[in-house]
Amino acid sequence: MQGWQGEGGFSERLPLLRAALARSDQGASEAADLAEFYTAHELAREALDVLNAPRNDAPIGALRERLDQVRDVARLILGRPLSPASPLLAEAPDCAREDLPLWRALAAAVSGDGATLARLAPRARAALRDVPQALRLTFVQRLADAVEADPTTLRTLLGAVRPATGLTPEQAAARNWQYARLARQEGNRADEAQYLEQAIQAGGRSLPEIFARARLAALNLGRPGPEGRRAEGQINDLLRTYRRDGLGEDAAVTYAERLLNQGALGAALAVADGTSQVSSRPGMESRGARLASAALRRLLADSAPEGQPLPEPGERLGLFWQYEGYATPGEQGDDIRLAAMRLLLRQGLAEAARDLGQQITPATARGSDATLLLAQAEAGAAQGDPQRALALLATLAPGEAARRAAAEALARLGRPEEAAAQLEPLRGTADLARRAELLFQARSWRAAGSAYGDLLRDPGLPTAARADATARLASASALGQQKSDVPPELLATGTASAAMLRLADSTPPAATGIAGVRGAIERSRQIEALLAPDGSH
Numbered sequence: 001m002q003g004w005q006g007e008g009g010f011s012e013r014l015p016l017l018r019a020a021l022a023r024s025d026q027g028a029s030e031a032a033d034l035a036e037f038y039t040a041h042e043l044a045r046e047a048l049d050v051l052n053a054p055r056n057d058a059p060i061g062a063l064r065e066r067l068d069q070v071r072d073v074a075r076l077i078l079g080r081p082l083s084p085a086s087p088l089l090a091e092a093p094d095c096a097r098e099d100l101p102l103w104r105a106l107a108a109a110v111s112g113d114g115a116t117l118a119r120l121a122p123r124a125r126a127a128l129r130d131v132p133q134a135l136r137l138t139f140v141q142r143l144a145d146a147v148e149a150d151p152t153t154l155r156t157l158l159g160a161v162r163p164a165t166g167l168t169p170e171q172a173a174a175r176n177w178q179y180a181r182l183a184r185q186e187g188n189r190a191d192e193a194q195y196l197e198q199a200i201q202a203g204g205r206s207l208p209e210i211f212a213r214a215r216l217a218a219l220n221l222g223r224p225g226p227e228g229r230r231a232e233g234q235i236n237d238l239l240r241t242y243r244r245d246g247l248g249e250d251a252a253v254t255y256a257e258r259l260l261n262q263g264a265l266g267a268a269l270a271v272a273d274g275t276s277q278v279s280s281r282p283g284m285e286s287r288g289a290r291l292a293s294a295a296l297r298r299l300l301a302d303s304a305p306e307g308q309p310l311p312e313p314g315e316r317l318g319l320f321w322q323y324e325g326y327a328t329p330g331e332q333g334d335d336i337r338l339a340a341m342r343l344l345l346r347q348g349l350a351e352a353a354r355d356l357g358q359q360i361t362p363a364t365a366r367g368s369d370a371t372l373l374l375a376q377a378e379a380g381a382a383q384g385d386p387q388r389a390l391a392l393l394a395t396l397a398p399g400e401a402a403r404r405a406a407a408e409a410l411a412r413l414g415r416p417e418e419a420a421a422q423l424e425p426l427r428g429t430a431d432l433a434r435r436a437e438l439l440f441q442a443r444s445w446r447a448a449g450s451a452y453g454d455l456l457r458d459p460g461l462p463t464a465a466r467a468d469a470t471a472r473l474a475s476a477s478a479l480g481q482q483k484s485d486v487p488p489e490l491l492a493t494g495t496a497s498a499a500m501l502r503l504a505d506s507t508p509p510a511a512t513g514i515a516g517v518r519g520a521i522e523r524s525r526q527i528e529a530l531l532a533p534d535g536s537h
């Protein structure tokens with residue numbers, strides 16, 4: 001490749017090579033000369049146009065290999081994969097090719113094989129010494145793009161361009177941009193900012209300079225005042241202008257991360273979604289998609305970072321349903337689905353939780369947390385299977401949540417007394433109310449009366465619920481022929497039900513004979529007097 005550029009400047013040599021190609025009527029040798037010249041000047045697309053043009057002769061032997069070699073070098077510059085049969089990757093038993101690790105490393109970079117590239121990096125760096133300086137910088141940039149998150153390999157590769165001299169402003173910007181990336185990976189923000197400033201000093205519009213400006217804006221994004229606002233405007237311009245390119249992806253991810261850290265989860269999801277289909281690194285997951293997954297995890301978490309309240313549950317569920325595609329299929333995204341199930345169950349949407357639970361992978365479903373959520377969904381959903389819920393709960397250690405799920409499953413199976421027994425150890429207001437309701441449904445009047453008495457002793461019982469509990473206690477006490485033993489001040493005072501309870505509690509035991517009949521008649525009159533004419537008792 002040392003001779004590809006030839007003697008003289010670009011503007012002097014190009015007309016000569018094009019004229020020679022025209023005189024030869026697309027001759028293979030002249031096409032190789034022009035393609036090599038274009039490639040030496042990093043004009044890879046122009047080189048491929050020359051090589052792909054129709055020719056009258058069919059090159060063979062060394063000339064054919066020469067054409068294939070320059071074609072594959074141009075493809076690597078553009079980040080396009082090579083055929084396994086490429087002459088750049090060929091091994092010869094009688095020749096130890098010192099350049100082979102370089103081509104293999106570049107092929108690994110194009111395919112996103114970072115492990116192979118890291119292994120080949122030291123020998124690729126040695127081979128880069130014999131590559132012309134302009135192409136050496138181009139190759140290092142292509143290799144560095146593939147190992148941006150591996151500072152050790154990145155440092156090894158950048159050693160090949162550190163001693164370069166006589167660089168054009170664009171080449172100096174490219175080298176400083178790579179140094180800035182290394183400083184970023186090593187956590188040295190001061191050196192990173194210095195290299196970025198040096199990269200943009202050329203004042204041109206080369207890609208490294210644009211990348212450097214974008215990264216510098218990202219560093220200034222969190223600063224207060226005009227500088228931070230200016231950086232935010234620059235980031236927004238970049239993500240709109242380059243939304244189909246890696247640069248736009250970088251800008252969008254940077255902005256979405258800032259929104260995520262500010263607690264603006266809906267806006268972060270929208271920005272991440274807009275860039276999720278863009279990835280400048282073949283074989284690697286989109287960073288926008290990864291960020292959207294992170295936003296979903298925070299959106300569905302049980303608690304938010306201090307000072308960043310979560311949206312209302314309805315809004316959280318709406319955002320989840322809008323962006324649930326970022327809950328990665330398979331075990332990797334099961335934590336998002338489980339968090340969504342938990343929120344759905346808390347909102348009484350057991351049917352939706354059950355549908356979502358069917359996407360949980362078997363490996364995750366065997367965990368105790370997942371088993372409990374699946375059982376709760378089966379027990380609470382109208383189309384759920386209460387028998388399956390009980391089978392799942394049988395594998396778990398007893399706990400409050402498991403007891404509540406078992407109670408719902410047993411109630412749906414028509415076994416209210418057993419359901420009430422599951423709630424007996426629980427003393428929460430909702431648990432006391434549900435247990436009393438189940439015993440009332442089972443017509444276990446004495447047990448229901450005791451349960452409603454326990455409920456009325458709960459100081460946290462709301463007023464409306466206290467009135468209902470008082471009425472049910474009166475009914476259960478009458479049907480169970482027992483006294484309520486509940487202090488009057490705990491009843492919903494002023495109601496007919498409370499008056500009936502006080503009357504029942506003050507009535508002496510029924511007498512026998514005529515006296516008993518007279519007592520029953522008198523008691524009936526007292527009860528009728530308690531009932532309002534409009535039936536509002």
